[in-house]
Every structure is written in structure tokens, then in C-alpha cells.
Amino acid sequence: MAHASATEAHAHEHATQEHHGPQGILKYLWSTDHKVIAMQYLFTGMFMAMVGGFMAYVFRMQLAFPGKSVPLFGYVSPGEYNALITGHGSIMIFWVAMPVLIAAFGNYLIPLMIGADDMVFPRINRLSYQIFLLSVLVILSSLFVKGGGFGGAWTSYPPLSANADYNLTPLGSSMWLVAVALEFVAFLLGGINFITTLMNARAPGMKAYDIPMVPWMIVIASILFMLSVGPLFAGAIMLFFDQNLGTGFFDPTRGGDPVLWQHLFWFFGHPEVYVVLLPAVGIVIDIVATFARKKLFGYKTLLYTAVATGVLSFFVWAHHQFIAGIDPRMANIFTVTTLLISVPIAEMCFVIIATLYGGDIRLKVPMLWALAFVGEFLIGGVTGIFLGASGADAYLHETYFVLAHFHYTFFPIAIIGTFAGFTYWFPKMFGRMMNETLGKIHFWGTIIPFNFIFIPLFVLGLDGQQRRIYNFQNFPELQHLQPVRILATISLVVMLFFQLFFFWNVIRSWRKGPKAEKNPWKSNTLEWTTESPPPHGNWPVDEMPKVYRGPYEYNHPDREEDYWPQNLPA
Amino acid sequence: MAAESAVLTMDSSRPEPRRRPQIVASSVLGMIMFTFTEAMLFAGMISAHAIVRARSAGQMWPPFGQPRLPIEQTAFNTTALLVSGIALVFAHFAYRKRPRQALGPLAIAALLGLFFVVFQGVEWVALLEQGLTLQSSAYGGFFYLIVGAHALHAVAAILCLTWAWFRLRRGALTPAQLGTVEVFWYFVVLVWPLIYLKVYLS
């Protein structure tokens, strides 16, 4: 009966689409359906991840085997090396972590998890992706313009970034700024949509504490993004004017201040860490509760912790500038706030561990990724304490220790978090189950080499080896650790190789994986109550879900089954 | 009801499901979010200006050879903008009583806004003639950056007010649309005194 009405609704939808909606391939390019837009973000983000990964491969090869021709690329010139590290950093943060974790998962999951048929502003949503796509085209073409891509690092400090006489990339550096600014506009539009949708489009009966963690975390992240991006946007306009209109905002000889940019940049840059962290935490929490078959330990604690992290993250930015000539008294204050922020983060880890404790744990592929996230992120968090303390930072600043630290935070967030979410919601997104064996090969083939890339880099950093060096042969006193650099590079190549298993698994499962039922993981949240994949509008109009309880009621004593869907009447 | 929900979702391929009642209309809420970001944009520019201003402590401000800003004329202009904001408040309450009564105050708000922008433009021309340009100093750079960003917002908001006026005359303006435009214009009005204080009077 329900099925018949669903097909009827479907037929009706097709009939009307012939008059209103676009046809064929345009249906996917010009759609306002949140699921289609999510897929656009997801695949664009994954493509950019391949670009960023290839860049990492090229410059790691140059570092391990300096002056040798890199297979698939050729000889790496100093300018190209700089453009590669800049491109890798910018792309992985702005064009991989943000679009996949916030835009793709946010667009796909927020309406489904709160029981809405779409975002509240579908057309603004479409515009958001189109602006994002434009930013992708600008950043990619900036690599090929005269003078080459911008090479002043993803932080783009002036005076190097402001003056073409220094950076030698007059076009590349401006295009980099334009691309970043466009990307911000895209996510601003997306963020407005997410927040408004969560506030105004929840299913009847869904109170604040009935919202699953993924929508909460993505919305808190969007709020952080929207509050932090303004000053950097102002800085980007000023830097663009310095580059192209001859102003002197960051030029000390003309009354400007180069450290001003660092303040504007890191006022955004540090909250940005939490902008991408929180969605990943949300994904991990949902997976952990589902596969531990246990009620989430401390729902409210986690929620308030996330808010506290967000608030604190606005008061830590100057820990990036301890040796940029800021007042040591100010450095002390920022050391305290920085160390303080590890408290809520540790609390999040404890919530996850307490949820696991005594659970009926099932080590499916998404769960493996979720557990790996906790373990690896912990290393990133702990090493951050060394850098947050201004005394230790004076020694470690600008060494490979910094680089290893933030890869131990960003890799778990952007890569492990994404794989966790992707493998968990793949059945919903594509209506097929993924292959567990291939998934496990891919998992171990990613996690083990990952540690072999970055633990060696901690060693290099503790040895005092500086970042941003094109050819270590020019520094004989840094040569004794060359084998460590080679180990890191080989591990990277191994890790990249194992990604083939992921693509193989995706294509194979998509084409002929076993059909996924509505709720393959026996989960509670609303997205599992509709078809896999969900139809346009997510549920038939007369079957929109109602909510009766919180999202994490697993193994409730009053029930026979070990799960209790949110939409099941009491 | 049907017409209004069509305006809100703009998707006609499927009948509308039942929705939860909205305490604040989505478009108003979205605009409020947007103004938070905008407030931070201006906060970024104004505090950057404040940092550069503080660095110049003990030196001449305005820098040597640069004109002082027309504080008195701008005070008058600031008043015009604030009155425009008040006119919009009147429009809001008039609309609640009888929508078409809002036509008058809405027009006053838009015209005073236009007066503000034109007056500001005249000031810019005078300052440019006196040698204050984007490139002449960080002082000039910040002046044109901040005031220019505000002017762009003002022009965009005046276009929205005009659009709302024409829709109102046709009887097609919804409360949500008026609310959205209002939030935008109040933002433009209220951020200006801060700019006046921190840029003109610093």
C-alpha cells in the first residue's frame, strides 16, 4: 500500500517535471535537490583530493630524491615546488575538507536526518555549488597562468604575497585570492542554508535534544565559519588591493602592518580547524553509537562541549604568531587559552570512549574508520600542546614537527572522517552495499602508511629541520636524516597506491553490489526510514516522518530489538 | 497560504508537505545570519584600521599632507541615514495595520538612503581633489575601503527597498519579504555610526 502510493507520487513527480524541471544531464547540473547538490560537492571534493594528493606525491618525491625527474611530472623547479606545496595546502583545506565534510555531508544529511524534504533555500543552495565550482576552476587555472601558480603557502603572508617583485607570480597570487574569496561566498550561502534549515524545517516532534549529532555539529561548524570568515574576507580584499591597486595596507614603509594580515588570517584560520573537526566528530559519534549498539554517553555534554570549543577557538589565534614579534605577555595569554581548548576536545574523546565501554561492538568498515579517527586525532591533539606552549614553540616553530602535528589533525578529520562517513552512508546514497573485504584492505592500507609518513616527520622536526626547503642537498648539516625523508615518501606512495582499492570498491559496489535495504545498519536516525537512495522529496508527501524520541536509543531495556527508530510511535 | 509557501520554497515539482510553524520566517532568519557575517566583515576592517591607527601613536594623524575628514558634514549625513532607519520602523508598523499605508514611509526610507549615498559620493570627489586616494597612505586606503564597503552595502539595500516598494504597490509583498529587507537596511543603518566613530572621529 505504502509502496503503491510511493510509486504514484513518483509518477506524479515525473509528470510535473516534464513541464517544470530540466531534463537529462541538465537535471543533475541544474537541480535544486539537496541530494544532487551534495553529490556535486562530494565528487568535486574527491576530484580535488586527487589533485592535492598528486601534488603531495610530486613534492615528497623531490624531497626524497632531489633533482631527479619525478615519474608522471618531470623535474621540479624551485618555483614549481613552492606552487605545489601552496596548492596542496590550499586545496586540501578549502577544496577538499570544506566541500566534503561540510557541504557534501551537510547537504545530504541535514534534511534527511531532521525529516525535511529539502533545504529551506534550494536555489541559494544551487547557487552555492555554482560559485564553488567557479572557485575550483579559478584555482586550477591559476596553476597554468604566466609566472605559474602562487607559491607563498596557504597562509599567504605579506609582503611575499603582496608584492609580485618578491613572489614572481603576479597573476597566480591574485587568482589564488579570488578563488579563496569565491569559495568563502559559496560556503557562506551554504552555511545560511544549513542553520536556517535546522531551525525551521525539522520534522514535527523533533526537539533540540532529538537532533542527531551530525546536523548539530555541521550547524555549529557553519556558525563558527560565518563568524570567523568576515575578518579574513576583509583581509583578502586588502591584500588584493595591495597586489593590484597599489595600496599599502600591509606595507610598513607606507604606514601599513604585515603582521595585521597574520591576525586577520589566523582569526579565521584557527576556528577553521574546528569548522572541519566538528562535522567529522558528528559523523564519528553517529557511527560509534550505531556500531557499539549503545546509547550515546553524554549527549548534552558533547553538545555543550562543541559549543565551548567553538567559543574558545576565537581566542587562540595568536599561537601561530608567537615568534612574529608579538608581545610576550600576549603570548602568555594565548598559551593559556590554547592549552585550555584541549579540555573540551579531550572531553569529546572521553564521550566516545565511554560510549564504546560495555557496548556490543561491531567492527564494520565505517566503525574501523571511526575508531581510527579517535586514535590518530589524539596524537594530533597531544602534539599540539607542545606548539601551543610559547616556550616550546620558539624551538619547534616552522619545523617539520608543526607539519606532522597538523597532518595528524587534518588527516583524521578530512580523510579518515570522510571515509568513515562515506562508507557508512554509501548504502543510503547509492542503494548498494560496499564490499567489506576491499574496505578493510583499503582501511589498513591507508592507516598504516599514514603513520609511517608522519611519525618520521616528527623526528625530523625534533631534529630542528626546517619546512619549506626545496632541496636539502644545499644544507649538508641536515643531510644525516635523509633516510627518514625517503621512508616518509615511500610510505606516501604506498598509501596512494592503496587508494585504488577504494575506487575499485566504489565502482564495483555501485554497479553490482548487493542491494541495500532501507536500514542496513539497524540505525535509529530518520535518514534510514526512507528508500535507499531516497526519492526526490525524500519521503512521500503524506508519509513525512514524525519524531518521538532521541536518536541514540540502542538496547533500550523495554524493547526486544536493540534499536528504536526515532519515528516509531511509542 | 499556497502562494506564500510557493514563494518560500520555489520548487513546483512536488506538492508541499505539512511543515512545522515558523516562529521567524526562514528568509528573515537567513538574512539575520548573513548580517552576522557582515558585522564580522566590518569588525575586521575597523579593527585593522584601529591597529594601524594605534601604531601611528605620537605621529601626525592624518599623516602629513593628507586632508582631515569632513566630520561636520558627515554628522549631518549620519543623521539622514538614522532618520531613514526610523522611517522604516514606521513602515513596519504601518504594514501591520494596513499594508498599503507602508508605501509612504518605505519611500521616505529609500529616498533618504539614496540621499546618504549621493552626499557621500560628493564628499569622496572633494577628498580625492584634496589628495586623499586609496594609494596616498594607509589612512586613505582604510577610509575608502571601509566607507566604500559600506556604500556598496547601502546601494544593494536601497535596491532591495525599491524592489519591496514596487511589490507593495502591486499588493504582492509578503511579511517575510518586508522583514528580510528590513533586517538588511537596519544593518546598513546601524553599522554606520560605528564607522563614523572609529574612522572619522579616531
Ligand SMILES: [Cu+2]
Ligand atoms: Cu591554531
